[in-house]
Amino acid sequence: MTLNLLYFAWVRERIGEPRETVETSAETVMDLVAELKAREPRYELAFSDLASLRVALDQELAEFDAPLAGVREVAFFPPMTGG
Known part of the structure; x- marks a missing residue:
């Protein structure tokens, strides 16, 4: 499948x-x-601490065990803070 990844x-x-x-x-x-971590060291570094990352599938917050079937966009970002 083809996925658009946003960082x-x-x-x-x-x-x-x-x-x-x-x-x-x-x-x-x-x-x-x-798969990404196995590509290059820069991905290994970016995904080294998943507790410090959040993920959204097609602009909806999700968990790392979420299925990708039917998904077109995956976004990775640090936790958001409000104020």
């Missing part, structure tokens, strides 16, 4: 780009993260 804040800084399109056979977000 925000320090995730974008570590990966070096704000977005990319990838072909994947991942069934869950965690599977996708494992």
Whole structure:
């Protein structure tokens, strides 16, 4: 499947780009993260602490064990703070 990936804040800084399109056979977000981490050290660094990351699937907050079936966009970002 083809997914559009979006990276925000320090995730974008570590990966070096704000977005990319990838072909994947991942069934869950965690599977996708494992594929990305295996690509290059910059992905390993960006996804080294999943407790410090949030994920949204098609602009809806999700968990890392969420399925990717039917998803077109995955966004990774640090936790949001309000004020």
